[in-house]
Amino acid sequence: MTLNYDDVLTADLSPLADVSEAWRKMGERFGELKTDYEKHVQTVLGNGNWQGLAHGTQQQYASATAFEFGAAKKEAMAIASLLTDAHTELTRLQKAVKDLVRDAEEKDYKVDGNGKATYVGYDKLSEQEKYALRHDPDYSSLMSDAREKAQGWTDEIAKAVKAVDEADQSVKRALSRATRDVSMNGIGLGGFNSQAVGDLAQAGKPDPKTRTKTDGWVSEGETDASGPEVGTSVTGPDTGSGKLGEAEAHADLGRASAKGSLTNNPMKLEGETEAYAGIKGSVTGGITNEGIQGDTGALAGGEASAKGRADLGPVGVYGRAEVMAGAEAGANAGAGVDGLHAGGEAFAGAKGSLTGGVDLGGIGAGATAEGWAGPGAEANMIFGKDAEGVWRFAPKVGVSPALGGAVGFEVTVDPGKVADTATDAANAVGDAAGWVAGGVTSLF
Incomplete structure (x- = not known):
């Protein structure tokens, strides 16, 4: 879901810090469970007193379980780090939007619930001043200038909102990748992610697009x-x-x-x-x-x-x-x-x-x-x-x-293709007409 202006302005980002701390504590607890499991289960049952097929099977699953406890710690710690980065980055970008709105309002521009700015400075004038303004020879250019500057504020706010949405999408990608186990280690696919990355700048990058060119063919x-x-x-x-x-x-x-x-x-x-x-x-x-x-x-x-x-x-x-x-x-x-x-x-x-x-x-x-x-x-x-x-x-x-x-x-x-086809046809007719005209002229 794409974030809009109202989403960005009203979002409460403070829970991200609390949730990050909860994930960190959970990661530490998984580490403790791994140590306890290895000491009190895996090592004890592997002391050589128990032999046979059942023992081999148990040790195989015990190794997988111990691995998953370690992978769970890695995944939880990565998520904790990602949430901390997300809180820092989204808070910074949200503040940038709010600062833009405040600056616009200080310069007499009103920003509505959709992030659109409108100049309201003239509303502060007295009736006499408004009358004089409407009869000013430059009234039209003043109104045009106000609209142009208002559009500038609107564009800047939209750009800042887009930056928040892009950061939010980056966080989504990073968290999804952190919880995705694609290795055969431990219990195999679908376990905890032992390779989870906790750096938002690295883990949140969009999937790369490939582009190559061979013998005139361009592939993407x-x-x-x-x-x-x-x-x-x-x-x-x-x-x-x-x-x-x-x-x-x-x-x-x-x-x-x-x-x-x-x-x-x-x-x-x-x-x-x-x-x-x-x-x-x-x-x-x-x-x-x-x-x-x-x-x-x-x-x-x-x-x-x-x-x-x-x-x-x-x-x-x-x-x-x-x-x-x-x-x-x-x-x-x-x-x-x-x-x-x-x-x-x-x-x-x-x-x-x-x-x-x-x-x-x-x-x-x-x-x-x-x-x-x-x-x-x-x-x-x-x-x-x-x-x-x-x-x-x-x-x-x-x-x-x-x-x-x-x-x-x-x-x-497809209106765009129809228009392109019509343009190409018109150009072709124009070229043909020019060729005919050139041929007739050359006769004389």
Whole structure:
């Protein structure tokens, strides 16, 4: 979740220091438990008086347990250090936002609940002074200057808020990595992290993006993986944004994603894949100046998807493949400036789907076919704009008593690509006209 101005201004960061101390004490206690276990269990049972297969098995598990106590100490101490760094860094950045707001207000700029600054200095003038101001020959330029400076304050505040959000995301990445055991030491995957890093600057870095260039082809890619992880979150209502509320819970066994591209103008190839296993559920609702929406959904099981796209100038083809095994249910409805959507689904079993289509100059058409093994039903309709600004109309229906499936189609319009295609066409016409005109002129 991206932090907004109100989140940053009202956040109470003091508990981070207390929680950090609690984690430090827990780490010390794990160290004591490791010492006690090795002294009173592992060493005593390994004195040679007990022999045989059972003894060997016990010693193997005892070594793993002792290792996990040490790993638990390492992980707890790393988290304690990360929380201390987080408290220091987030407090500093939060103060920077508050200082900006205070400076703006001291210079007669009012900052609203969304971080937008407005000049109110003229409001302090008397009625006579206001009258004189309105009849000043430079009134328009004075108002324009006030708006420009107010926008400057708004931009600076937004930049400071973004810095807090980026630091918050860094803390999230660092804590997730600290609690992720990817080694086979101890009890293997899923134990405590014996390699946890407690330095926020190091552990909180974004996953690196790779970029290479070979024989004219430029490649870019990035990957991400997490889990096991358990968590919940509840937010709202937010009177500033109009969001009524949001609740989410998950118990992830693991999730991973990767995406990349190859470009050699005018050819571009793109691909993306992701997988998830676990249990998750969410409920959201909101009423804003952009519309009204509500969604609820749940999944228990695993799902994976892959999609790819190839473009050659204005012509492109795309495809998607998805599989799911488990149980899922959901309902959604919404309407606003970016379109509308409505639908619901419930399914238990396994299903797979394929989608393919073609895009010409920013206008695309495709179809979806799904096969279901298990009972379920679905009806969905989407007409709206996605996060990348592409408008999409996509109805889909399906039913399955035991074996069945779903079918759907989609029409997409990318205004940016349409505009680019129109510009390219206009340039081509202009070049042709210039060539014809040049040819006619040369005749004379």
